[in-house]
Amino acid sequence: MIRFSLHCEHDHEFEGWFRSNDDFDSQVGKGLVACPACGSHSIGKALMAPSVTTGRQKEKVAVAMSKMVSELKEMTRKVRENADYVGSDFAEEARKIHFGEVEKRGIYGEASQEEVKSLLDDGVDVMPLPVFPEERN
Template sequence: MIRFSLRCEQDHEFEGWFRNNDDFDTQVEKHFVSCPLCNSYKVEKALMAPSVATSRRQEKIAIAMSKMASELREMAKKVRENSDYVGSDFAEEARKIHFGEAEQRGIYGEATPDEVESLVDDGVDVMPLPVFPDDHN
């Protein structure tokens, strides 16, 4: 994972973690990255000082990553408990809800990258739910 210092068009600075530089570019292009302060999708990398990892720093990073994974796991669990599972009909149902053709409610399910991109283009707010290896056990 690579941490990038990011900046939006309003000069808000924040950080993001990505698998690699191409992953960052793809996510920005598909509007999966937005400023947490103003929701702008016009995001670019900001200059940042390189950091050298020490064993103590690596331990702190590992603890922080573990805590973040636990929090993401809990968030996904709450979404699943309080939303309707719509399976592969996710894109269609999300669009119906967005345009007032179906009752307003939380949903989750599966969507292809093209379907997600189309939803974002239509102004539908979507967010991927993390799936962890032990979710399938």
């Protein structure tokens, strides 16, 4: 797919995705492309700079991803240190806390997808804790 920057006869700018340049020409020729702002079918392509990813940009992304994973690991570690592990009783215990049947506290444990959906439907806020590869050993 190719992304084109487009404009209409009234200088409204928008984007469109096409399989090829010929596909763009064909759709415009059949009147299938319209300006989302004014509905004009008089559409042209604007000049676009090519999107090129440099090694420096890739390195910045890798550093950002590494930082994000480190922060996620730290957040997970803090939750596990400061909350009670309730194992497979998580859904039941979360409901008790939510409805004031037991003292409010941080918990973590396991829950099935169905249990999580049911908790969310009941208005219980839950968030999955990631399990990192090195924790599976």
